[in-house]
Amino acid sequence: xxxxxxxxxxRRAVLDRAVEVIAEEGPGQFSLRSLAADLGVxxxxxxxxxxxxxxxxxxxxxxxxxxxxxxxxxxxxxxGDFADVGVAYVGFAVAHPSHFAVMFSPTLLDHGDAGLAxxxxxxxxxxxxxxxxxxxxxxxxxxxxxxxxxxSIVHGIATLALSGSLDASALRTDAAEDLLELTRRSATLLFxxxxxxxx
Amino acid sequence: xxxxxxxxxxRRAVLDRAVEVIAEEGPGQFSLRSLAADLGVxxxxxxxxxxxxxxxxxxxxxxxxxxxxxxxxxxxxxxGDFADVGVAYVGFAVAHPSHFAVMFSPTLLDHGDAGLAxxxxxxxxxxxxxxxxxxxxxxxxxxxxxxxxxxSIVHGIATLALSGSLDASALRTDAAEDLLELTRRSATLLFxxxxxxxx
DNA sequence: AAGGAGATCTTGTCAGTGACAACTTGTCGG
DNA sequence: CCGACAAGTTGTCACTGACAAGATCTCCTT
Numbered sequence: 001x002x003x004x005x006x007x008x009x010x011r012r013a014v015l016d017r018a019v020e021v022i023a024e025e026g027p028g029q030f031s032l033r034s035l036a037a038d039l040g041v042x043x044x045x046x047x048x049x050x051x052x053x054x055x056x057x058x059x060x061x062x063x064x065x066x067x068x069x070x071x072x073x074x075x076x077x078x079x080g081d082f083a084d085v086g087v088a089y090v091g092f093a094v095a096h097p098s099h100f101a102v103m104f105s106p107t108l109l110d111h112g113d114a115g116l117a118x119x120x121x122x123x124x125x126x127x128x129x130x131x132x133x134x135x136x137x138x139x140x141x142x143x144x145x146x147x148x149x150x151x152s153i154v155h156g157i158a159t160l161a162l163s164g165s166l167d168a169s170a171l172r173t174d175a176a177e178d179l180l181e182l183t184r185r186s187a188t189l190l191f192x193x194x195x196x197x198x199x
Numbered sequence: 200x201x202x203x204x205x206x207x208x209x210r211r212a213v214l215d216r217a218v219e220v221i222a223e224e225g226p227g228q229f230s231l232r233s234l235a236a237d238l239g240v241x242x243x244x245x246x247x248x249x250x251x252x253x254x255x256x257x258x259x260x261x262x263x264x265x266x267x268x269x270x271x272x273x274x275x276x277x278x279g280d281f282a283d284v285g286v287a288y289v290g291f292a293v294a295h296p297s298h299f300a301v302m303f304s305p306t307l308l309d310h311g312d313a314g315l316a317x318x319x320x321x322x323x324x325x326x327x328x329x330x331x332x333x334x335x336x337x338x339x340x341x342x343x344x345x346x347x348x349x350x351s352i353v354h355g356i357a358t359l360a361l362s363g364s365l366d367a368s369a370l371r372t373d374a375a376e377d378l379l380e381l382t383r384r385s386a387t388l389l390f391x392x393x394x395x396x397x398x
Numbered sequence: 399a400a401g402g403a404g405a406t407c408t409t410g411t412c413a414g415t416g417a418c419a420a421c422t423t424g425t426c427g428g
Numbered sequence: 429c430c431g432a433c434a435a436g437t438t439g440t441c442a443c444t445g446a447c448a449a450g451a452t453c454t455c456c457t458t
Contacts (some may be wrong), residue, residue, distance in 0.1 A: 010435080026306025028227030033415060042437045044418090049435090053416065104362040107225025124368040145384035148365075149352055152385065156355025157347060163303040169323040171330070171346055185344035186351065190389055209406085230444060241408045243447085248406090252445065 011049045013039050015063065018056055022098035027057065027108055057102050058110045064099030065119035068092050072126045085130060086154040086187035087180050093158035094179065100162065104155075127151060139191050146191075153190055157183050210248045212238050214262065217255055221297035226256065226307055256301050257309045263298030264318035267291050271325040284329060285353040285386035286379050292357035293378065299361065303354075326350060338390050345390075352389055356382050 007013065017038055021030040032053050033043045050056045068089070075088035093100040102108060109116060131140070131147040140146035160166050161179055216237055220229040231252050232242045249255045267288070274287035292299040301307060308315060330339070330346040339345035359365050360378055 007436080026304070029306065031415060043415090044438080045436050047417075104358065104364060105225070105227075106363050107228065120367060127368065142384055142388070145381060145388055148356060148381055149385035149388050152355030152359060153348055153352045153389075154355070155359055156351030156353070159303065159358050160351060160354055164305050165303060166347075168319060169326065171323070171326065171350070182344060182347055185341055186348035189341070189344055189348050190352075231446095232444060242444090243409085244407055246446075 007039070007041060007045075010039070010041065010045060014046045014049065014056060015060055018060055019096075019098040022060075022101065027098070027102050027105060032056070054108065054110050057105075057108045058113045058116050060099060061103045061109050062113070062116040062119040064096060064103045065116070065123045067096060067099065068103075069119070069122035069126050072123070072130075076126070076129070082130065082134070082150060082191055083184050083187040086150070087184050089154040090158050090161070090183045091180055093162060097162050100158065104159075134191070149190060153187060154183070157186065209238070209240065209244060213245045213248065213255060214259055217259055218295075218297040221259075221300065226297070226301050226304060231255070253307065253309050256304075256307045257312045257315050259298060260302045260308050261312070261315040261318040263295060263302045264315070264322045266295060266298065267302075268318070268321035268325050271322070271329075275325070275328070281329070281333070281349060281390055282383050282386040285349070286383050288353040289357050289360070289382045290379055292361060296361050299357065303358075333390070348389060352386060353382070356385065 014035065017035050018030060021035060021038075032046050036043045036046055039045075046056065050059060071088045071092045072085055075085045078084070080088070111117075127147070130150065131143060134140040134146055134150070135143050157179075166179075213234065216234050217229060220234060220237075231245050235242045235245055238244075245255065249258060270287045270291045271284055274284045277283070279287070310316075326346070329349065330342060333339040333345055333349070334342055356378075365378075
């Protein structure tokens with residue numbers, strides 16, 4: 001693992017603090033210098049581990065994709081259907097909003113980074129696995145449309161929730177803790193439409 | 200309208216140039232100073248119209264919500280069903296990626312701005328209208344889940360497309376110009392599942 | 399036809415930031 | 429014990445956003 005010289009584990013500390021700051025102020029606002037000050041190290045110390053500000057965000061995104069892949073895999077291996085995996089997707093987003101925001105902000109990331117590409121591939125492989133399951137069940141006569149619909153509906157819920165649009169739109173009356181339950185019902189609607197139709 | 204004193208219409212010019220810069224570098228990168236230099240005015244000139252950098256982004260978001268509301272209204276009044284309105288939503292996002300990116304980045308905006316709130320309300324009213332149409336058609340036994348599913352699926356497609364995730368994920372084999380057609384098929388899948396099922 | 403009021407823009411300045419270079423300190427293996 | 433290298437510090441530079449004060453232009457009133 002990472003050595004523990006002067007600070008202990010500065011790399012880990014920087015990532016953890018970045019998560020906090022991004023959750024409060026957004027990915028575009030946090031500064032390496034104030035972050036270093038928070039940790040009690042010099043303003044150039046983080047640079048030694050990440051190279052640049054973009055390097056910090058890229059490392060954070062890579063960590064996020066790894067965590068998301070694990071969450072999705074766990075939901076699938078528990079025998080979950082599409083709704084379970086979808087709830088896991090949204091659950092990850094609300095549990096790790098800073099990671100999620102960075103993961104899908106391409107202008108903030110270094111897409112040539114090998115660690116990021118590897119972590120992304122973990123998540124995308126998991127998504128592709130979900131497609132094949134749908135095809136095998138004969139639920140997807142139009143696989144391309146089915147996978148786009150599946151990914152988009154959970155990704156859309158996650159981004160709308162994190163952007164605050166659901167609260168601002170007055171479309172939701174539920175409390176925040178009901179988001180996952182509402183996600184389940186919406187996801188179920190996609191491939192089991194009978195559940196949402198009048199009898 | 201806006202007066203045309205020295206520059207002509209600096210407010211309009213700043214917004215137009217901001218759209219270009221954000222499309223190239225993202226909302227977090229563009230600077231008021233280089234933007235002013237591009238337009239041949241002093242570094243403090245834009246500040247007089249917008250107050251701050253956040254003011255520029257807020258004005259851009261308000262403009263975006265107005266444009267989106269018009270696009271959705273137009274699609275609906277043309278007798279379009281949910282798929283048509285959904286295609287219009289995604290079509291707006293790919294036609295105005297800079298606006299769209301700013302509109303749903305809450306940390307960049309001043310949510311106390313009256314113009315922004317008014318423009319948001321235009322869009323949200325259009326969305327609520329879509330809900331009532333679904334209910335009236337008896338397609339939504341679970342209205343809350345139905346509207347979340349509807350909004351999320353088109354919003355998810357838009358954000359995934361703009362973030363480049365669709366290309367990177369190797370889930371799509373279609374070219375970029377097929378995105379709207381694929382959107383139509385995915386949207387149709389939600390409330391007319393028979394279209395996507397094996398015979 | 400002044401002339402004043404106010405909007406528009408400029409100049410000057412300040413603190414904060416990211417990147418970079420050179421240097422110091424600490425750790426570990428031979 | 430010492431050399432190689434990782435970890436962190438200090439110093440610096442160009443750039444940025446915000447602010448203040450002054451200059452310029454337009455229009456409306458008298």
